[in-house]
Amino acid sequence: KKSEVECLIRIFHSLVERADIRLDNTGLDHNTFRAILHSIFGMTDDMLMNRVFFVFDKDNDNCINVKECVKGLSVFLRGTFEEKLKFCFEVYYFNGDGYISREKMLNSLYQQSPEEETDEGINELVDITLKKMDYDSNGKVSFADFEKAVKEDKLLF
DSSP states (O other): OHHHHHHHHHHHHHHHHHOOSOGGGGGHHHHHHHHHHHEEEEOOOOHHHHHHHHHTTOSSSSSSSSSHHHHHHHHHOOOOHHHHHEEEHHHOSSSSSSSEEEEHHHHHHHSSSOTOOOOOHHHHHHHHHHHHOOHHHHHHHHHHHHHHHHHHGGGOO
């Protein structure tokens, strides 16, 4: 709705005005956006906050402008199931190739895991994930695989 978009634009401008790093009032830099995700949405996972930033930053200029913010928040807050599904998948595939590979999962888990987590445990978790989501058995999860898995088991979403 027009009124909701106008409200999101006002929120964006108020966040930019309050930001410690202003960037000439054109947008939200990486650190400011992460601080917002933490304070407003309660996010604490560094990797997840970074990935959400990069999904919002469609033009890859390391700054969230008003258009990117409004589009991202509209999906985040009011998106359809399909839009949210696509957003979630984009958060987890890292290099834009359209797949979440075994290697990407392993790298992600090694970066996030406490040091006492064993290689065996991480490998087992990735194997379970691939078994649950890799429908075409090619060693990576495509959007079609992800969509099918989530539709079959809503707890994955």
